[in-house]
Structures are given as C-alpha cells and as structure tokens.
Amino acid sequence: MRFLVLFLILFAEKLNAQINSGARSMAMANAATALNDVYSLGSNQAGIASLKRSELAFAFQEHNYSTNVRSIAAFLVFPSNIGVFGLYANNYSLSQNFNELRTGLTLSRLLTSKLAISGTLNYNQLSISDYGINRTLSFDLGFQYRLSEDWVLGVHLNNPAAYVTVKKSSYNVPAQIRLGTSYVLSDQILLAIDSEYDLDDYFDFRFGLEYSIINRVNLRGGTSLLPFKQYMGAGIDFNKISVDAASSFHPQLGISSQLSLNYAF
C-alpha cells in the first residue's frame, strides 16, 4: 500500500485531472471545453447554457485498477428564466486516507444567440488522515462561442484569482486556463481539441472523436499528450436516460474506467 501511494505520487496527475466530467468527456480525452451537456459542469460550465431540460447525472470512476483510488460525481442542471443553474459535487478518494471534495454552484446563460457565459463558486475541501482538513473557496469563469452551426470555441478559467494572488499555502487550487474547440464534421462525427495551461508551466493537449455508429449509439476515442494517454468509450442514449462508459490507458499506471448515467426530466 505504501508503495502504491508513493507510486501514485510519483506519477501524480494534475489536480484538475481529478475533477470528474463524466464518461463521455473522458472517452474523448477530456477535450470537453467546447462540448455542451450536463457533464460540462465538470469541464466548462458555459456548456450548460443551452440545455432546455432539467438533468441529473452521476459518474463513477475507478482510477488505475486495484489502487483504491475512486471518484464519484453528481451533476444537476435546471433551466430558469435568468439562466441555467448547475450544481456539481465530486469526491476523489484514496482509501480512507486521502479525500478531496469539490462542490460548485453555477449560473450559466446565453448572452447572445452565439455567446454563452458562466460563473461558478466552488467549495473545496481536502482531508488527509492524521493531517487534518483544509478548506478553500474558488471561482471559475467559462465561455463558449458558436462560430457557426457546427463549430464551437470554448474558454475556461479555473480559479483565475490565483493569477493575481499567488499565495503559497498548503492547499492551493491551481489557476488554469483551458482553450478548446469542437467541430461537427458530419451528422455522425464530432471532433474536439483542447489545450490547457497553468501557472506552473504545465501544458496538455488533447484530442477527442465521437462517432455515431448507428442512431443513439456512439463510439468515442481520444489521446492526451502530457501525460500520454489513450482513451476509448461508448455511449447509448435511451431517450430520457443515457449511459456512457470510458477507459483510459496510461503507459505506467494502466487502465482507469468510468461509468456515468444521465437522466433528463
């Protein structure tokens, strides 16, 4: 167990990778900044602005099999007159020893027919057994701009305040910027590309593809560069309920899998 913890720390992925954005996004290498569905609450909240119905979704992820690293997330959106509200909660845990909770309340709306914007207030809590609990608030901004019927650009700022006040405390939510685009190539194919930067010069580039093999059944795949991972997944849409599954392959850490379930009211 101690070895595993050490191993995971050595290969630790960035904190943001621990934010769960559902199996559809994961199967596309998390290149989700310019996608819009209920799972946008985990990637770029501006993506929920165009949703017309209330939706509830859950996602469960087992990170790198048999490591006891798991995350569970819940997503809720409800459209209203002033915009679409979203509620998000994600719990990331390593056995009982390490536990990270993030919850967020979002308001997202269309400013024009092409531009969507969102603001999110997050509550973050980190607890490590024998070390105690740390809590902090953070704020996210999201944008999506529809260049054409088929082409969407997305920008997401995760805790941009940290750009202004970089204070080294024991628990920092990193400031990150994600730029992404999605393109509907044909009625069967959706392409998505994301890049991500943060204050520590961290950089990642991701590429995802969704292919509708038959009506209501989608196959997905993707690649992220840093770290190099390959992704694949599938989803079925049963009118009100949709189920998605995804797996990622890391050269050293092996396979992680995720299942998510969405209900539209």
Added chain:
Amino acid sequence: MHFRYIIYAFVLGQISVKGSFAQQFFDTETIVESIIGEMIEEAEDEFDYSDISERLEFYIRNPIDLNKTDEKELTELYFLSSTQISELLLHRELSGSFISLYELQAIEGFSDQIIQRLLPFVSIRQSVDQSALNFKDGKHDLILRYGRVLEKQKGYLTPERPGQSHYLGTPDRLFVRYRYQLGNKLQFALNMKKDAGEDFFKGDQRSGFDFYSASFFIKDIGKIQNLALGDYSLQLGQGLSLWNGFSFGKGSLVQHVARQNIGLRPYTSANESQYLRGVAATIKFGQIEILPFVSYKKFDGTLSSDSLSFSSIGISGYHRTPAENKNRNSASQLLYGLNVFYNSRNLKVGTMAFQTAFDKPMLPNQQLYNAYAFRGERLTNSSVYYHYTFRNIYAFGESAYSFNSGIGSVNGLIASLSHQLSLVLLHRYYQKDFHSFFSQGFSENTKTINENGLYTGLILNLSPRVEWVGYADYFRFPWMKYQVDGPSSGYDLFSQFVYSPRKTLNITLRYRYRNKEENDALKGPINKLENVVRQQARVEVKYDINDVIQFRNRLELIDYSKGENLKEKGYMAYHDIVFKPLEKAISGNVRIAAFKTDGYNSRIYAFENDVLYGYSSPSYHNTGIRLYTNIRYRLQRNLDFWLRYASFLYADRGISSGLDYIEGNIKSDIRLQLRMQF
C-alpha cells in the same frame, strides 16, 4: 446511375480542369521520385528502391486500364491504400465501366492529391492485347552506372602496419542493370554490382562483380498465374512471417500501416540481402491460389572463431576488408514452403507454412538481451492472415507461430467514418521469442519481436485542398534490447497538414514527437534507463514558377534530449530547383542546403534526387552546406546520360570515422550513368 456520374464528372471537370487534370509537364522520373520520396521517411542510405520505381515506370508507359484492372494490379502501384483500391473497384461495380477519368473524383476517399498522383498511371483506353505479343516486341533496357567519393578515405591509404584493416579494392562503384521486358507477360532482369572498396576480378571477387542477381518472371500461362525463376521476393499477409524488400512503416501515409498482400514478385533491386533465390509459382484454381516456393542461397554469417557456427546474419552486402570477406557467403540457407490464399470479393484469407534450414547453427552472443533469440539450425514458421471488407470497414491481420517458440499477431482496421474522415487502428503483439528470418511486420523495433503496441491514426480531408493526418502510437518492449537494459516503453506522435490551394503550390506543415527509453550515457556496471525525446518540426513549400521550373523549400528543426544532461538542437534548410523543360534534351535539379546540428543525435534526414534508379537519403549533421546537382541529357531518342555531383562542405575538418574517415572538410561524390533502350 451512369448518367448521374457523367453529369457530376462534367460539372466538377469544368470547375477544376485546371486544378487537377491539366497536363503534367514533369516526366516519369519526377513523378516516380516524388512518390518514393514521400514513402520513405527516414531511409537507410543506399537502400535500393528500384523495384518500386521500375513497377511505377512500367505503368506510366503502359497505363493500367481502369475498366479491366483488378486488385492485384492496383496494389502494384504501392501508393494506393487497400481502402482506396476497394473503393475504386466498388465504384466500377456500382456504376459500370469508367467512361472518363473525371469519374475518379466521384470515388469515396479520392482527394485531389490522390487523383493527381494516380492519373499518370491509369487510362480507360483499350490496352494492348498482351497475348498477341511476339518475342521481337520485347524491350531491352541497359543501364551502366559509375560512382565514387572523390576525397581520399582512410581505408584506401596504404596500411601503416601489416594486418591493419583497410579496403582491398578501389573506391569506384560500378553497377550494371539489364532488363528484357515483353509487355506485362515476361521479364528477365540482371543486376551486377561492385560497392566502393570491393575487389573487382581479383581476390574474393574473382568472377568480377561482388553481387550478381538474375530473375526470370512470366505471367498467365494456363493455371499458372506467375512463375519466378532465379531471384524473387515474397510479400505475404501483414509481413509477420515472410516479407522481402520494402515495407511501409510509420509516416505520413497513415493508411499504409495495412500491408497489401502482394505475393510473388521477381527480385530486381540491388540490395544484397532480403531476397530469395530459387523457384516459386502461383497456381490458380478458381478462388484459391497456391504458391509453393523453394530457395537456396549463401549469405554472410558472422562466423565464430572455429567457423562451426555463426552469431548473426549480415545484411549490408559490403565485402571490402579481409574481415568482411571472411564472412562472405560463409553460411547457407535453404527455405521451402507453401502459401495458400483464398480470394473472394470481401474476404481474403491466406495461410502459409515454411521451414528455414541453415548449414551450421546460429548461436547469437550470450548477452542477456539475446536470452530469447533464436538458436539452432532449423526453424519452422506458420501463419494465418486475412483482409475483410464490411461496409465502411476494412479489417486486416495476421497471426504467426514459430515452432517451439513464440507467437506474433497483428490486427487492425481502417474505417471510413465519413467521406472526410478515416480512422486507422492497429494493435500488435509480438512475443519476445517469436522468430522469423523474413519478418517485417509493423513495428517500432527493427525486428518484429518483443513488442506490444497500439497505433491510432486519423486522416481528415477538410476540403479537397486541405488534408490533415495524424497518429499516436504507444509501444512497450517487455524484454530488454540492445542498449536497453530493462523492459521499456515509449510513444510516437505525428501531425501533418497539407494545403494545396492550387496545383502549382503545395504547403506542408509537420510535427513529430518521439519518446523512448535507452540506457543512460554513464559507463558503469548497471545502466539506468533514460527517456530519449526527439521532436521534429517541418515546413515545406513546393511551387511551380512556370511550366519549366519548380522550386522546393524545406525548413526542418529538431530538438533531441536524453535524460537531463544530453541536449541537442539543430536545423536544416534547403532550396531545390527542378528544371524540366518539355521536349528538351536536358533536364535536372539542384539543391543547396544549410544545416547546423549540435551532433549526430540531432541529425536530419532528407531524400535527394538522384540518377534514375539511384537513391540517396543522407543524414545532415554538424555544421555545413550541402550542394548537389543532377543533370540528365538525352543524347538520342533511346540513349540517356546522367551526371550527378554532390558535396558536403563542413565547418570542421575530419569527416566520418573508421575506414571512411576523411581528413579534410569536404566530402563529394560523383555519379555517371548511361541508359540504352532498344
């Protein structure tokens, strides 16, 4: 159906007649050269690709009749992928015979670029009836080539003390190539070669040239589809068990990771290994083809001190020094086997079994990385392979077994997700003790052994003028390798944009990232593995100034790092001028290139124009200038003369190492070639 296509073709033709169907002003040589240049990513210098050039050149002179052709013939064009071939045949099946070449634009997956490339090789005219050919209709083709490095290399100096290694022969290179061709039916080929440093009519080369190769090939006599006598090559399945000659690796031709089962071919290139010598024939019984083959030849085995065994099989073909001559033809190899192939419209399945027997045992060095290497005198291989087309998916694969040792398997698919997007997936699994002496399966390793990996590629035609291709390949080597003292892994990423706004302008942007593990550079009893990262970026622009002159420019940057300490950077930039006046006796090309790299690790390869059937792809490293000029002069209708002068001018003195060492800072090479066709 017919009518619709004619209208479609007509409308399209009006729009882009200038774009894609304007008469090519370039001659056959340039077309073939550009295709080969694209197929070769990082070639070994001096590899001979002439079997491909010859085939392409043949089809330029005798274009394939699109209304009669079949899969086998189209496969010989090499640059068409399996999916493109099946789409073309499917189109013909659905809409009837081709009426105009414009119809090519209506075929799924045929971009402007592909059509442009294909046009010189195809026609819809009635081809000449080959059965009426007479022996006197045959064509003779003789090429004589001479070449040498002009500066004195260390190996040619008189040895300072007796017993010191040196080259026995002169620095001259000689090559004679003769072909007799009777249409598509019958061919005789003869190659004779002397490499630099080899003796000529004396020493171990008493019979003149160091390398002789002859082949006789005949097609379509009764049930016998083809028959080869002398030197031949077999390219079967996905190449896991038996594949001689050139094979595609990773590169911009993403769809070509699916090997095309070519079968039996005469061996006509001048590479001194990787061919078979004996007799083979393909016999056809309805949908089943049976291919028995037998081969016996001598090869260069690295002999043990008692000469009773050998440790490895030499492939260079150099016999220049006493040590190289000692191993010359030092062992022999007998190969015999049978391939059976079932060919139906959508499903093609083949199976083969063969045995290789040496006259003395192969005993590789007792190093840990060789723990699973083949040891012994006899090896039996068997294999099953398939291609299957189902709607928009082309599936392919091969599984092979080497008796008493391991298995290898490769499986993949190419899916045309839409008319703009194709997906390529390939998974491979080669056990550490999977053996075959003729395998060239898709791999990162040079050998098809000790490797697992997953390759994902995409081809996106954003518009007829814009194409993007990319791939990601992850691989793992479960056992150690030469200079890698542990299980290791790595990945390879590639992205390329090609934009051709018009026929006369072509812009390519390319980026490649490779990450692999190797032993650290420290000398010690134990080596740690370090990551070796190689990044390359390339910008290339080709543009026609007018009907006579084309410019090509390339800038390539490289960044190499090994662990924390070893870092190198480099660049190379060239300017090419291609001069091809129509109907003039003279044509040629010139390159001037500047390069600067921090060392050999950051070397950059570039394909160079050469005399016909000559190939050059040197590495550019350290600091210097490269200049070459290649001129062809048509003396008479059937008599051509080539002259090529190429030179490296380095900033520092001292070039190469070992026996090839040159004291000065210039290395220049000259080639003269004469071709007679009668």
